[in-house]
Amino acid sequence: MPHLGQIEQAFVERWHENATGCFSSGHKFCREVCPVTQVTRNENHTPTAFHANVIGLEKGHLSVEDVADDYVHCTQCGGCEVRCPNTLMVGDFYRARTETVKVVRAMRAMLVDKGLDREKWKVWNRLTDELKNEPVLGVEGEQPNGQAQVRDWAAGLDIPIGGDTIMFVDCEAAYYRTSVPRATAQILRKAGVEFGLMNEQWCCGGPAAEMGYVEQSMRFARHNVDDWRRSGVKRIIAIEPHDYVHFTEDYPAYFGDEFDFEVVQIIDLVAELIRDGRLELVKPIERVATYHDPCRLNKRKGIHEAPREILRAIPGLEFRDVDRVTQWSYCSGGGGGLPIEKPEITAEISRRRLEKASELDVDLLVSACVWSERPLTAAGDEAGIEVRDIIELVAESAGIEVGGRTRA
Structure with a gap:
């Protein structure tokens, strides 16, 4: 039976209540909004597994080494938290939620402390430090x-x-x-x-x-x-x-x-600025577009109305939206270090996102996050859909010559 060291014990004590709340409920509604689970179909990569592992460590059924790679499989999008009934029953689901993202981050911090961090992340962060x-x-x-x-x-x-x-x-x-x-x-x-x-x-x-x-x-x-x-x-x-x-x-x-x-x-x-008349959008953009909600704006911070207000203010743009709940399940796979360690999963998440956009018969996918736009652009090339940043569209409609690199 694995023995908990000081680091593991502190981790278990900190996240025991959170993990128990998830593990004991058994609803598992979070799984199908998880972009990684949608791709891998691996039980070990589900939000419920991330919490169950805490209980497994506490009971001595698992070691940190056993589950280290599981926690790479998370974009920290927060979709599981928004979908969780434990969160929804609290009332304000943008501020009081089951904290799966924090559990994942805490586990990753423990892996670093124990020298079990992933090799590509080591290189990335060493270069960032330099x-x-x-x-x-x-x-x-x-x-x-x-x-x-x-x-x-x-x-x-x-x-x-x-x-x-x-x-x-x-x-x-x-x-x-x-x-x-x-x-x-x-x-x-x-x-x-x-x-x-x-x-x-x-x-x-x-x-x-x-x-x-x-x-x-x-x-x-x-x-x-x-x-x-x-x-x-x-x-x-x-x-x-x-x-x-x-x-x-x-x-x-x-x-x-x-x-x-x-x-x-x-x-x-x-x-x-647009609402107050300080920024006028006058040049029509004759495109058919849908919007990709960046996870950290919509699911993590509740910012979903403002980008739609902007898109509807652009003359000539036909905007085709999706329903509110569907937005929660969409992700580019570009967050949480996933594209560094597991780029093939990120690529598939983005491919599936462009596939969904294709069903709306659009020629433009608009986002508001440069980290999402790199994998989405690669997938968009295959799908025949252009990917652009919402700020780039605003500048064009405002008659601004931007310059700079728009993509690779």
């Missing part, structure tokens, strides 16, 4: 990115450093899909929103935390908060959903009352 940004352009050979190029996306835009409000640009957007931050910056400028950039922007630290590298995540968060303090920053515009989650959940958990910054999600802000 570069101070994620190696989104590749992990092999000489790194073409780094702090010297962190603001290259903004060439020719003359954006100041510091100020009351800054725009935080995710690693994927800053180095890979540079058209998104360029479009965002020009939209904000056209609407009269004053903002600057950081003195020295590091990765938000969120991906490290999602993969279990909590100490690294906290160091990166500390650097960014100190940078904001030096510049007198009071408000952060997060242009990427993963960053928004980390700034509104992880950073307050790390720093408590010290974290007194206002965090604004770009989709909410752009919807407000």
Whole structure:
């Protein structure tokens, strides 16, 4: 019978109640909204298994080594939490829920502490630690990115450093899909929103935390908060959903009352600018489109009305939506470190998402998350459907020439 060490004992004690609530209910409604389970059909990869394993560890039926690889199979989309009756019966299912995502993250942190972390995650986070940004352009050979190029996306835009409000640009957007931050910056400028950039922007630290590298995540968060303090920053515009989650959940958990910054999600802000008449969309976009809800906006943070408001404001665009519950089951597979360690599963999740979009007879799939857009774009090429970021569409309709790289 496996013996629980100090680390395992602390983990079991922390998550016993949560796991018992899930394990004892036995409903398993969460399974079919889990994008990974939809693909692998493996019982070990289900949200219920993640909780049952805690009980198995507590009872001595399992060791951490036995279940280590199970917890790689999670995008941390939160679909299982939204679907869980234990969550729904509480009432406000966007704030009080069965915390499967936290259980997965805690298990991954324990794997790191015990030296059982996955090899590709080790490489990714080692390079992130060295570069101070994620190696989104590749992990092999000489790194073409780094702090010297962190603001290259903004060439020719003359954006100041510091100020009351800054725009935080995710690693994927800053180095890979540079058209998104360029479009965002020009939209904000056209609407009269004053903002600057950081003195020295590091990765938000969120991906490290999602993969279990909590100490690294906290160091990166500390650097960014100190940078904001030096510049007198009071408000952060997060242009990427993963960053928004980390700034509104992880950073307050790390720093408590010290974290007194206002965090604004770009989709909410752009919807407000259009609504108030500060940003006019005048150029028609004659396309038939549907919207892919990024998991961290819809399922994790409840932001689902604002992007639809934006799409309906674009002249010429025919928008074909899906029902509210169906949105919960959709995912790109691009989160939680899954595309780093299990890229084939991410690819299949995105392929299935484009298959569903095809059923609506659209020629455009719109998202609001650069991390989802890379795998979705690859799947869209096969399906004959273009994938674009909602901010890129807004810029086009506002008559803005964006520039930058729209895709690989």
